[in-house]
Amino acid sequence: MTRFEELQPEQHVFEADVSRLLHMMVHSVYSDKDVFLRELISNAADACEKLRYESISKPQLSSDAAQPGILVSLNEESQTLVIEDNGIGMNRDEMIDALGTIARSGTKAFMERLEASKAGEKAELIGQFGVGFYSSFMVADRVDVISRRAGDDEAWKWSSDGKGSYDIVAVDLGAAPARGTRVVLHLMDDAKKYASKWTVEKIIRDQSGHVPVPIRLVEKEGAEPSQVSDGAALWLKQKSEISKQDYDDFYRSVSGQYDEPLANVHFRAEGRHEYTTLAFIPGSQPFDLFDPDRQGRMKLYVKRVFITDEAELLPRYLRFVRGIVDTPDLPLNISREMIQESPVLAAIKKGVTSRILSALEKMAEGEAETFSKVWDLFGPILKEGIYDDFERRSQLLKLARFRSTVSDGATRSLADYLAGMREGQSAIYYISGSSLDQLRSSPQLEGFRAKGIEVLLLTDGVDSFWPTNAPDFEGKPFKSVTQGLADLNAVTGEGGADEGDRQASPEVTAFIDFARSALGEEIGDVRVSDRLTESAVCLVASEHGPDRQLEKLLQGAGRLQTASKPILEINAHNERVKAIASIYDLAFREDAAWLLLDEARILDGDKPANPRAFADRQARLFALAIGHGK
Structure with a gap:
């Protein structure tokens, strides 16, 4: 008996997140389980690329001169499927870390979405996002992983049935790859087709045909392997040699998503710096797109050697783009610290960003329907x-699309907005909030609507911030309709009252003076509104400082300790206001002034500052009305 046979396996319990994920996969029904093979082959290819990278500084790791490769072996009799690579391999601690825990950013969010989804939607989620190694348990009731790290003189075996725990034990080197990892799937009865050559070969060609490592297939024990994929770098081929299917397959292998890309940007740059880029605009949102810690997913290669997928090859607002950049202008042994400081990489980032934005501009001009899909998916990020x-602000503003008071549910560009501006209009008007319905019913829009002035309706979180950093578009400043004076007098419009008609009566003027005194420190001012045509009141921010929505967001985030006092605007021609102004009972007028302020707060999406006082005032008015009725 060898010392390996005498060793007892160590038993470990899966990390909680892994157990949850395995339970969901094992006990859920998925219409497309093929994704597991793509995930395992992708892992194997990554291991080969990591070995190639580490061998730059440690040539002894690949001194046998064996070319990187992936071998898929089938056995229909024993119902097993084996995926083996000769990559970097894993030692004991790396096995525990890689196969017993989940460290991938966004996994928690993915599982929450998976748990919350309906049964029929789960297949779409699993296919869209992939679940890495653990997808093996969709088709296997037991998985063995045998691995030997390059340069080590020990090999280890990891085994699990996916029910909450796993074993690790040292194995004889003769039972392990010379280096690399062998994954053995003991297939379930309803997954026997994955031991069939025709099934597996088709999946490999469809989903993994363009991984940068050759893939061979052994259809049965003792048979000679046949080559399924040559591992050629797709990005180095001429575009004329690449079909749409080739591009789509490569996108899926490099992105980990299962949708179809909306577009690709494939080019070779020559001159001061040389590099090749193949980037894709996804056809759906990555599940962690709005994760604040999420980084880009572009992979950096140097002379076809994978270096890292953590280099900042694009700005954060293009983090949805997937793909690769390959350059000969960086050293193969470049460190992460050098990557961050590299002027070459900074120049490449600038060039790739410009090409992607140019491609989006071209799409917006010539493929409006496709660009509309891109904007619906990624507009908030752009x-x-x-x-x-700052450097590309003008370019991004031209790309931007908005819903507005005249767009009827569609989106319009700022160029469209400028073309429809009224005579005398000097600004691009907007209003920001949480929903289109809320914004469309905002009283602040009434005067603009009466004049036929278009107002942009902004509902994304970032919409409260970017107008403060974008001073203008083609000379026209951005102005919130909830801030300062409306300045509608100079605009020639379709309707609305003229200057004389907007003058307040002496009674209303007197009531406004009274309200200003009664409300005191609660507000910054009370004034006649030239933006209201129907509603009695509204709140606006002062001319200087943030508008109403931005102020609320800053306060909610704890970045604004003291809010500025809002201005209460009163519609001097509203029948209710005129009726209130005609009653000279001081107690009534004070209650009315406070109730009008609370009404404006409610219309602004807030609640009364003092709900009890609001209810008491309302009760007194009801009592007064009932008394008059008698």
Whole structure:
């Protein structure tokens, strides 16, 4: 008996998140389980790329001169499927870390979405996002992983049935790969088709045909392997040699998503710096798109050697773009610290960003329907660039699309807005809030609507911030309709009252003076409104400082300790206001002034500052009305 046979396996319990994920996969029904093979082959290819990278500084790791490769072996009799690579491999601690825990950013959010989804939607989620190694348990009731790290003189075996725990034990080197990892799937009865050559070969060609490592297939024990994929770098081929299917397959392998890309940007740059880029605009939102810690997913290669997927190859507002950049202008042994400081990489980032934005501009001009899909998916992210990227702000503003008071549910560009501006209009007007319905019913819009002035309706979180950093578009400043004076007098419009008709009667003027005194420190001012045509009141912010929505957001985030006092605007021609102004009972007028302020707060999406006082005032008015009725 060898010392390996005498060793007892160590038993470990899965991390909580892994157990949850495995339970969901094992006990849920998925219409497309093929994704597991793509995930395992992707892992194997990554392991080969990591070995190639580490061998730059440690040539002894691959001194046998064996070419990187992936071998898929089938056995229909024993119902097993084996995926083996000769990559970097894993030692004991790396096995525990890689196969017993989940460290991938966004996994928690993915599982929450998976748990919350309906049964029929789960297949779509699993296919769209992938679940890495653990997807094996969709088709296997037991998985064995045998691995030997390059350069080590020990090999280890990891085994689990996916029910909450796993074993690890040392194995004889003769039972392990010379280096790399062998994953053995003991297939369930309803997954026997994955031991069939025709099924597996088709999945590999469809989903993993363009991984940068050759893939061979052994259809049965003792048979000679046949090559399924040559591992050629797709990005180095001429575009004329690449079909749409080739591009789509490569996108899926490099992105980990299962949708179809809306567009690709494939080019070779020559000159001061040389590099090749193949980037994709996804056809759906990555599940962690709005994760504040999420970074880009572009992979950096140097002379076809994978270096890292953590280099900042694009600005954060293009973090939804997937793909690769390959350059010969960086050293193969470049460190992460050098990557962050590299002027070459900074120049590449600038060039790739410009090409992607140019491709989006071209799409907006010539493929409006496709660009509309891109904007619906990633518009909120692109607008972050308007706030962050001064150099490309004008370009991003031209790309931006907005819903407005005249767009009837569609989106319009700022060029469309300028073309429809009224005579005398000097600004681009907007209003921001949490929903289109809320914004469309805002009283602040009434005067603009009466004049036929278009107002942009902004509902994304970033919409409260970027207008403060974008001073103008083609000379026209951005102005919130909830801030300062409306300045509608100079605009020639379709309707609305003229200057004489807007003058307040002496009674209303007197009531406004009274309200200003009664409300005291609660407000900044009370004034006649030239923006209201129907509602009695509204709140606006002062001319200087943040508008109403931005102020609320800053306060909610704890970045604004003291809010500025709002201005209460009163519609001097509203029948209710005129009726109130005609009653000279001081107690009544004071209650009316406070109730009008609370009404404006409610219309603004807030609640009365003092609900009890609001109810008492309302009760007194009801009692007065009932008394008059008698």
